[in-house]
Amino acid sequence: MSLHADAARVLAGWRPTEAAQDTLRQAYVTHLAAHPDGVWRSCPAAHITASALVVDPAGERVLLTLHRKLRMWLQTGGHCEHTDTTLAGAALREATEESGVTGLRLLGTGPVSLDRHDTPCATHLDVQYAVIAPSDASAAVSEESLDVRWFGYDEVAAVADPSVVRLVDRTLALL
Template sequence: MRQAYLDHLDTYPDGMWKACRDGHLTASALVIDPDAGRVLLTLHRKLRMWLQMGGHCEPQDATLAEAALREATEESGIAGLTLLPGGPVRLDRHHTPCAWHLDVQYAALAPGGAVAAISDESLDLRWFGYDEVAAVADASVVRLVERTRALL
């Protein structure tokens, strides 16, 4: 998968950006509260699916990690999120209405007592226990939760 991402960037000089209709990199972060055994998911307004926070890279994002943290903060409304050390948790490639997304997925630790606030990009925002995720989200989100928990 990593090689496919590198090949994409070699082929498409604009492969980081939403304007690249043949696909583009995106950055996301699973917001996790390990002390409470839960993750925060958003009911995506356009896709109508429970997903981790994330989206397109912006010119002000110096790194994919910064893009993931920005998206997680904007979409969760939680200040003080910190990315799990060690870089991305996993890679996932999926098709969306705008193009193929080559998603670089991180995990963001929520500070104690974090209170989420819904954004304009969401229909809903909700904490789910680890064992509840499979009932509401697709397999890619389940794999992200499993991988994040293994890294904790």
């Protein structure tokens, strides 16, 4: 199965509990139906990205990365690559690369949230997952980051934008 087919399958089957999230889900499905290249950064209209919020195994903190280009504290994530065959796999790959943490595992079986946002390169149709870090997780700064740091849930709103806060809230509802 191709990444495009997996993305279409995941998004068609995901049932968010919030109406705004379902509206976004439908827009993503429509985008993929209209754009065979809709998962690649080369798609000029917009493209699917995959991200993951890294949660500590005790469920008390999240690992955020200070994005080098955007200079914002964000969850890990980014563009899909041609070696990716699933959205979940792309999110896990991005989380591992950007956090330096190995042994991450998905929380649940599907996305936690969707977030559409404009970036300097294009409109990102982000499919957001949550992953659990192993108990001995040791984070490392990647070339895409200026820093990586663990934050308590109550600290996130002070450092991150509302989209990250929403992702944290939706992840907490799953724990």
